[in-house]
Amino acid sequence: MMTLIWSSLTIGAVYALVATGYNVVFTASGVFNFAHAQLMMLGVFITYAGLVVLKLPIIVVFLMAGAIVFVVAAVEERVAIRTVRVAEAQLVTTVGVATLINGSVQRIWGPSPLSVPYFSSNQTVTLFGGRVLPDEIVIIVTTFVVVAILMLLSRRTMIGLAMLAIAENREAALLRGVNVRRLALGAFAFSGLLAGLLGPIIGPQTFAAAGLASAIALYGFVALAIGGFGSLPGGLIGGFVVGFAEEFTARYMNSNYPDVIVFVILLIVLLFRPNGLFGKTRERAV
Amino acid sequence: MTTLSDRLKTVPTFTLPLVVAIVVVLLPQLGLSATNQRQVLLIGFLTLLVSGLNLSLGYAGELALGQPAIYATGAYVAAYMGAHGTTDILLQIVAAVGAALVVGVLTGIPGLRLGSWSLAMTSFFLVLLIPDIANIFPNATGGMVGAVGIANATFFGAQVTNYGYYLVVVLCVIFWLAFMRNLVTSRHGIALRVMRQSPVLASSLGISVFRTKLLAYALGAVPAGVAGALFANLDHYVSPGTFSFALAISILAASILGGATSVYGAVIGAIIMQLGPSVSTSFQQDALIFYGILLIVGGVLLANGVSGLANKAWKKYVVKRAHATRDHAAAATEFHFAPLNGAKLSVNGVSKSFGGNQALRDIVLDAQPGQVTALIGPNGSGKTTLLNMICGFYRTDAGTIDIGGTRVEHLRSHEIANLGLARTFQTPVIPAGITVAEVVLSGRYSPERVSIASAALRLPKYWKVHAHDRAQVAEILNIVGLSDLADEAADSLPLGTRRMLEIARALVSNPRVILLDESASGLDEDEVARLALLIGRVRDAGGTVILVEHNFRLVLSLANTIHVLAQGEIIASGTPADIEVNPRVLTEYLGVKDVAAAAAAIEADTTGSSR
Numbered sequence: 001m002m003t004l005i006w007s008s009l010t011i012g013a014v015y016a017l018v019a020t021g022y023n024v025v026f027t028a029s030g031v032f033n034f035a036h037a038q039l040m041m042l043g044v045f046i047t048y049a050g051l052v053v054l055k056l057p058i059i060v061v062f063l064m065a066g067a068i069v070f071v072v073a074a075v076e077e078r079v080a081i082r083t084v085r086v087a088e089a090q091l092v093t094t095v096g097v098a099t100l101i102n103g104s105v106q107r108i109w110g111p112s113p114l115s116v117p118y119f120s121s122n123q124t125v126t127l128f129g130g131r132v133l134p135d136e137i138v139i140i141v142t143t144f145v146v147v148a149i150l151m152l153l154s155r156r157t158m159i160g161l162a163m164l165a166i167a168e169n170r171e172a173a174l175l176r177g178v179n180v181r182r183l184a185l186g187a188f189a190f191s192g193l194l195a196g197l198l199g200p201i202i203g204p205q206t207f208a209a210a211g212l213a214s215a216i217a218l219y220g221f222v223a224l225a226i227g228g229f230g231s232l233p234g235g236l237i238g239g240f241v242v243g244f245a246e247e248f249t250a251r252y253m254n255s256n257y258p259d260v261i262v263f264v265i266l267l268i269v270l271l272f273r274p275n276g277l278f279g280k281t282r283e284r285a286v
Numbered sequence: 287m288t289t290l291s292d293r294l295k296t297v298p299t300f301t302l303p304l305v306v307a308i309v310v311v312l313l314p315q316l317g318l319s320a321t322n323q324r325q326v327l328l329i330g331f332l333t334l335l336v337s338g339l340n341l342s343l344g345y346a347g348e349l350a351l352g353q354p355a356i357y358a359t360g361a362y363v364a365a366y367m368g369a370h371g372t373t374d375i376l377l378q379i380v381a382a383v384g385a386a387l388v389v390g391v392l393t394g395i396p397g398l399r400l401g402s403w404s405l406a407m408t409s410f411f412l413v414l415l416i417p418d419i420a421n422i423f424p425n426a427t428g429g430m431v432g433a434v435g436i437a438n439a440t441f442f443g444a445q446v447t448n449y450g451y452y453l454v455v456v457l458c459v460i461f462w463l464a465f466m467r468n469l470v471t472s473r474h475g476i477a478l479r480v481m482r483q484s485p486v487l488a489s490s491l492g493i494s495v496f497r498t499k500l501l502a503y504a505l506g507a508v509p510a511g512v513a514g515a516l517f518a519n520l521d522h523y524v525s526p527g528t529f530s531f532a533l534a535i536s537i538l539a540a541s542i543l544g545g546a547t548s549v550y551g552a553v554i555g556a557i558i559m560q561l562g563p564s565v566s567t568s569f570q571q572d573a574l575i576f577y578g579i580l581l582i583v584g585g586v587l588l589a590n591g592v593s594g595l596a597n598k599a600w601k602k603y604v605v606k607r608a609h610a611t612r613d614h615a616a617a618a619t620e621f622h623f624a625p626l627n628g629a630k631l632s633v634n635g636v637s638k639s640f641g642g643n644q645a646l647r648d649i650v651l652d653a654q655p656g657q658v659t660a661l662i663g664p665n666g667s668g669k670t671t672l673l674n675m676i677c678g679f680y681r682t683d684a685g686t687i688d689i690g691g692t693r694v695e696h697l698r699s700h701e702i703a704n705l706g707l708a709r710t711f712q713t714p715v716i717p718a719g720i721t722v723a724e725v726v727l728s729g730r731y732s733p734e735r736v737s738i739a740s741a742a743l744r745l746p747k748y749w750k751v752h753a754h755d756r757a758q759v760a761e762i763l764n765i766v767g768l769s770d771l772a773d774e775a776a777d778s779l780p781l782g783t784r785r786m787l788e789i790a791r792a793l794v795s796n797p798r799v800i801l802l803d804e805s806a807s808g809l810d811e812d813e814v815a816r817l818a819l820l821i822g823r824v825r826d827a828g829g830t831v832i833l834v835e836h837n838f839r840l841v842l843s844l845a846n847t848i849h850v851l852a853q854g855e856i857i858a859s860g861t862p863a864d865i866e867v868n869p870r871v872l873t874e875y876l877g878v879k880d881v882a883a884a885a886a887a888i889e890a891d892t893t894g895s896s897r
Contacts, residue, residue: 032402032403034403034406079582080582080585080586083586084585084586087347087402088343088347088348088349088402089585089586090585091349091402091403091406091585092343092349092538092542092581092584092585093581093582093585093586095349095351095406095535095538095581096577096578096579096580096581096582096583096584096585097578097582098578099535099574099577099578099581100574100575100578100579100581100582101578102574102578103572103573103574103575103576103577103578104575104578106574107572107575214414214531215414218407218410218411218414221403221407221411225404229400256418256421256422257418257422259411259414259415259418260415260418260419260422263408263411263412263414263415266396266408266411267393267396267408268396270396270397270399270400270404270408271395271396271399274399274400
């Protein structure tokens with residue numbers, strides 16, 4: 001039972017990280033980056049290439065994954081976001097970026113899943129009466145640390161406050177001297193950096209698989225919806241809710257049901273708590 | 287003048303596709319090979335899928351990625367029927383459409399509440415569910431193996447031949463495209479375009495944004511359901527592998543390629559996407575990379591590329607012409623409004639605060655039919671906030687608002703609009719890409735209704751209302767003096783003309799209450815005179831006019847009652863004669879210290895700056 005809880009927490013942490021990536025970009029630029037899960041997948045594939053193909057030391061792999069995805073995300077913002085101001089067209093271009101990354105990854109590494117080695121040990125340990133891999137613990141702890149740091153940054157630094165200001169009212173922030181464009185670029189690049197750095201951490205669990213992104217994109221989105229768009233702690237909790245829902249239905253019903261159950265949760269949340277558990281409602285202005 | 291250009295517009299858009307359609311119907315008779323016939327059929331299915339997406343993406347502005355799921359729904363329903371003794375293809379199509387609508391509406395409602403990416407993601411999620419659902423019901427769907435044993439389709443008892451099947455598919459595509467064309471060229475099409483660009487404007491015209499989006503999204507499911515039913519009868523085999531993410535992406539790519547905001551573009555997009563991949567095998571391998579680049583480039587162009595350039599050129603041309611013709615624009619001087627059934631508007635004790643900022647405090651005012659009630663006050667005094675509360679854009683913190691005996695403070699804005707409230711905006715809201723006549727036509731949405739069905743099928747009711755629409759639009763354009771601009775792109779007009787256009791749009795709905803928000807600012811002297819004349823006529827016709835205005839002289843000359851707002855409170859109410867000499871008004875609004883100098887100040891204050 002505790003083993004099941006550990007695996008739920010692990011997979012939930014991955015979804016929470018996807019939701020966090022969505023949130024960082026959404027808060028700073030009001031854009032929903034459909035391709036964020038693909039950026040994370042890219043980080044995992046680069047990890048595979050670095051550790052297995054090039055046999056580089058883990059530190060170098062971290063830096064390489066972070067740097068490459070950082071650049072890819074920055075390019076995405078310049079090419080596919082900044083040139084487009086209409087929301088539905090941005091959706092189309094971000095879907096385009098997602099498709100492009102999917103296609104490129106398949107072209108380079110092939111369609112079958114590749115296993116990414118553990119960077120610590122692969123000996124399971126028993127913790128609170130459940131078996132768990134050290135890597136799983138690392139994922140869970142990392143997720144909490146990332147969310148905590150981002151929350152601190154968003155409240156304590158000028159950049160964080162500026163991002164909140166943009167999320168609240170883009171034009172007002174602009175008038176107060178916030179460089180909205182540079183921050184949007186920065187947020188994309190930062191989310192890319194984060195996605196890249198997480199590659200070696202989540203890779204052993206998720207595998208380097210071309211189908212990875214679509215699944216975690218959707219589950220990460222459900223986490224986001226549950227937590228409320230723009231809420232960092234909300235995304236964290238949402239991620240764990242989805243993780244538990246998935247693992248428990250897979251265990252106690254069968255493997256056909258997790259998607260259905262998570263989808264039903266999504267519909268219910270959108271219907272009855274459209275702003276999530278932590279989101280705020282806002283009045284429409286003319 | 288509209289008839290000629292209308293004719294010029296409709297002739298080519300409808301004859302060329304008709305000729306193409308006839309050719310396609312006859313192709314097998316002309317010796318098209320079976321392989322190529324199959325390509326035509328596949329293009330037909332893809333066209334239906336893309337066209338459905340166009341309705342939601344191109345017209346309603348909502349990206350739906352779930353077309354493969356709706357397609358699968360239709361296919362599985364038809365497959366189940368075909369394997370269980372109901373082989374009539376028409377019955378299968380009807381059932382498939384019904385099922386597609388149910389799935390579309392049930393999954394669309396939650397996603398549409400938040401719109402944009404919520405809908406994109408919920409609909410995308412549906413595609414992920416297809417294999418799961420197939421596995422959960424293995425007896426009905428055949429699971430991952432696929433549904434087999436689908437009997438040959440029949441048509442009223444007769445076996446459907448190969449050519450018969452070909453005909454059914456092609457006719458379904460033709461019928462759908464005709465339906466779609468009729469829909470988007472009707473007032474519903476204009477409503478969709480208005481809503482896509484400004485939901486606020488749409489609801490102030492009495493269009494329910496949510497319902498309209500849901501309708502567009504649900505209608506977009508119809509062709510996908512039809513395509514599904516037809517697809518099940520192609521190979522008598524349906525398996526989950528067909529309805530993949532890749533299909534969702536290629537539908538989107540086809541939509542972007544052909545132009546999302548178009549009817550026949552779906553055919554072009556479908557042809558390219560169907561025939562393109564078969565050109566070379568290396569293409570198939572790199573298909574996703576190609577689609578990705580296509581979507582990025584297409585999305586950028588969709589937002590501001592090709593159509594943007596065209597718009598700019600158009601704008602340059604039109605503005606020039608507009609300026610050239612404005613001098614000659616002869617507005618009708620002799621006109622009368624049909625009597626308006628004005629309603630009394632009562633605002634009673636309304637308060638509103640935004641956070642700690644008390645925008646309005648205990649506002650009490652009445653506006654009577656056949657009178658002009660003016661609202662003046664410095665910037666930030668709460669005038670527009672009050673209008674927005676009357677329109678239902680903001681909720682009141684306290685107090686009641688009543689229009690003609692109906693309490694409206696809890697109604698939504700489109701419901702209030704449908705009670706007969708029309709307004710203009712401080713900054714004119716004129717959607718891009720539609721003509722002056724169409725802008726005015728959008729104001730006709732609320733007073734006289736036509737169902738989607740009668741518009742798309744061109745039933746008698748549609749033609750009747752259509753005739754009314756044209757007559758009313760022509761009349762009102764004549765009255766405001768914009769007849770000569772009827773077919774110009776509305777968003778390229780100068781500010782003063784756009785203000786008049788907004789007034790025309792408000793008047794064409796025969797409003798019971800009309801709210802004018804700073805309509806005179808930015809108008810030249812002639813236009814102000816015209817505006818004053820119009821407001822006077824509306825008042826004489828029995829309409830209830832609320833005038834928010836900085837032009838003090840205009841207010842004094844028109845208003846029956848003036849209410850002066852300052853810092854969210856009414857500081858004075860009365861006739862123009864009272865207000866003109868009210869000391870508080872002079873100090874707080876006009877900024878006059880010396881009351882004796884008031885008269886001079888009023889004379890000077892014609893621009894309406896509030897100092």
